Amino acid sequence: MKVPVILLNYNSSADCCKCVADLKRQEGVELEIIIVDNCSRKEDASAVEQLATEQGCTFIAAAENRGYNAGNNIGLRYAANKGYEYALIANPDMEFPQRDYVRRLIEEMEARKEVAVAATDITSPELVHQNPMMPDPKGWLSSFNWVKGILNRPAKETPDFIGDYKSSHVCKKVSGCCLMVRMDFIKRIGFFDEQVFLYCEEAILSKQVEQAGLKMYYVANLQAVHRHVKSTKGNPRKRFKAWISSRLYFERHYNYQGFWNHFMKTIGWKSYLAVFCTGDYVRSIMQRNKQ
Template sequence: MEKITSIIILNYNSSKYTMGCIESILNSSCENYEIIVVDNNSKFEDFELLSKKIKSINQKNIRLKRNDINFGFALGNIFGIHEAKGEYIFVLNNDTLVDKETLTILYSFMVSNPDISLSIPAQYNRDGVYSPSFAYLPSVVNQWLGNGLCRLLKPHEYVDRKKIYNSPFQVQMGSGASMFFRASDYFKVGGLDPNFFLYCEEEDICLRMKKANMKIFFVPDAKIVHYGGGSTIRNDEIEIEFYRSLFYFFDKNYNFASSTLLKIRFIIKEFLKFCRKPSRFSLFFSILSKSSLSRSLRHRQEGNKIA
C-alpha cells in the first residue's frame, strides 16, 4: 500500500454536492491522496454533469467509476475501496466539505498513533454549528435505561456528545459520513458489510473493531461541514429501510435475548409515536411486517426514493 490517503466518495443524483466536496479536497493542504468517486447509477444527466466536471479538472489522482444499479452506501463504497491504493481509506459523504487542514491532521494523527484503527473528524452543519460525529453503540442497558444513566456509571465510555472538545479521545463509534480508516485494520475486520443498504453500516464495523480490540478516536481539530441528506429523500420507505438495517444489525451482532430486547425497545418507541400520531399506523404496521432484509429497497430500485 502506498503512503497516501484514498478518499472514497459515493454519488447518487447529487453531482453538485460531489463536486463541492472534491473542490474542498483540491483546496486542502494535503497533497498525498487519491479520490475515487463511485456513481451509484444516477440519472444520466447527473452522471454526465459529474463526468464532464471531473474530466475538466484533468488530474490523474481522481477516478470516476459507475455502477449499473444503485448498490446503496456499503456496497457502493466497497467498490471504491477495492480500487484504493492508499495506506489510509477515508470514506467521505459527498454532501461534505473538508477544512483545509483536515486531511493533513487526520493523516498525521494516524501516523503518530499506529495503535489507532479509525479516526473521526468533528462535523459542523451548513450554519457552522457543531454537530456530534461520534455516538454510542446500542446496548440493552443504554436503550432501556438511557445514555444519561450509563454516563453516570461509565463516564469515560459515554462522553457527553453535546460538548465541544479540543483534544482527541477514544469513542465507541463514529458517523458514517466521515470515517478515516487504517486500511490494514479495515480489511482485518472484513470491511463494510454489503448487506446494509442505507443505515447501520458504521455501527456494524465499529462494533467489529471494538470486538477486535481496535481503537476508534474522535479528532476535534479535523473539521468538516456536513450538509446532511444530500441524496436521500425522507419518506416512509426510507424509515422502514432503517428498521430493516437496524434489526439485521441486532440479529448479526447480539445474542438472541439481547437482540429481542433491543427490537422490542424500538418497536415500543414506534408504537408510542403511532399513539401520538395515528397517521403513522401504516408505517408502524410495515415495521412489524416488512422489516426483513429480503424486502430491502436494493431489490426494488425505485429511482429517486433510494439513496
C-alpha cells in the same frame, strides 16, 4: 504520501463539484479523488463523470445501487488494489475549510498504530456538532426511547447521542459522513458489511473495530462542515422501514446480548415502526434517529 478520497455519489453532482473543489485546495498531501456513482439518474451520472474527467479524478460507475456500504466498498477495493495505506471516505456534501485537514488527519493515524478509524469535529452550518457519537446501548430499554418523542421535547443544541467534542480522545463511534480508515483493517474485516442497504453503518463499523481489538479516534482540533441538505428522495415510510431493518440486523449480528434481550429489542423497534411510521410525522423523526 498519496491518499485516496472516496466520494459516493447518488444524484448529488452539484455537491460533488463543490467537494472536489474543496479537496483540490488541500495542501501537504497528494490525493486521488475517487468518485463512485451509485446508479444516479442518467444526467447526474453524466455530470459527475464529466467532472471527474475535467478535474483528474477517478470515476467508477456501480453496476447497481446496493446501498451505502456496498458503494463505498467499490472505492475501497480499488484503493486496496492500488496498495494505499489509508482512505478518506466523505459524503459529497462535506466542506473542508482547513487546507491541511487531510494531512493532519493522516499524521494522527501515523502516530497511533492501534487506531483503525479516525474522524474529526464535524458540524452543521448551524454549528451543531455531529462527532463523536455515543456507543450503542446494550440493554433493551434503549429500544423504547422513541416513547420520549410523544412528549415533544424541544431539540437540544447538541443531541443526546453526541459525546465530548471539545477534546481529542479514543471513542466508540463516529459519523459515517467523513472518516479515515486504515486499509489493513478494512481488508482484515472483508470490507464494509453490505447486508445493510442504508442506516446503522456507523454502529456496525464501531463493533467491527472493537471486535478486531483496535480503536477509533476523535480529533477535536480538525473541523469539517456537513451541509447535509434535507432531501425528499424516496418514500419516507420506506426509508424508515429500512432504518428499522438495519437496526434489527445490527442488534442481531453485532450487539446480541441473549435471547430475551434481543426479543425485547425487537418488540421495541417494531413497535416504533408500527406507532410512528404513519403520516408526515415520520419526516420529523427520521432526522433525530438516523444513526
